[in-house]
């Protein structure tokens with residue numbers, strides 16, 4: 394993730410200069426992964442910059458914190474207002490936003506009750522980087538975090554070690570991204586994207602019970618597909634369902650909707666497939682405010 398520094402970061406209620414947004418090395422969340430995060434994006438629209446599905450991202454942050462029993466000192470409305478203030482202060486027309494809250498400096502040891510929560514929002518420029526070719530995926534030797542070990546529906550910092558191990562293994566082996574399976578061998582998701590398969594015109598994606606994050610882009614794609622009249626199913630998939638699919642794609646806030654060209658060196662013959670292309674186009678139009686039915690997902694940044 395290339396990062397272009399911005400002017401300020403919102404930290405516990407104040408806008409502070411980028412390089413002054415720092416924490417102590419004995420921050421609890423650094424040692425034990427006791428934090429929650431969100432990745433959200435601001436897109437250019439005809440009416441100025443707007444945040445895509447801001448309230449949904451902040452509600453997921455709140456749910457994640459609840460699952461970890463991490464006290465979140467700010468509500469969704471306060472964080473939404475802070476987000477808009479930050480984007481305006483940085484003058485971003487489009488950017489990636491990282492909301493996060495973690496246990497800070499207080500005590501060392503696993504007890505979560507003696508460290509205060511630190512809450513921050515950072516934003517940085519984000520150039521659209523359309524994939525120049527369909528992705529090559531490899532099934533990871535790492536299983537997705539088991540729902541009874543850490544809750545996958547919580548977008549928490551610690552569990553990302555699972556994603557980082559899987560991503561590293563895949564890229565070291567020359568692939569673009571890892572596909573993670575759940576403990577029972579069913580398909581879960583990629584290291585930072587949800588996965589979809591299309592066969593005979595039906596669009597399928599694994600549920601949260603397979604250890605997948607409840608992706609906001611996944612939800613967006615399901616809504617877009619329904620608008621196109623495509624049959625959708627959220628259900629358990631085998632890796633052979635992907636091998637045998639007509640089309641496979643992955644999606645996430647950072648990635649957008651990206652076609653998959655092969656899994657474990659088995660080519661997906663049509664990549665990028667027709668439905669993938671239609672959904673990717675509709676997604677791009679929706680985030681830029683070009684689909685009236687989905688403008689409700691955009692929160693204008695406001696200001697000049």
Ligand code: PMP
Pocket residue numbers: 432556582583584585586587605606607608609610611644645646647
């Ligand atoms: N799965 C994982 C593990 C992720 O990190 C992400 C990115 N947040 C996604 C799926 C996609 O989620 P979203 O569409 O909400 O960005």
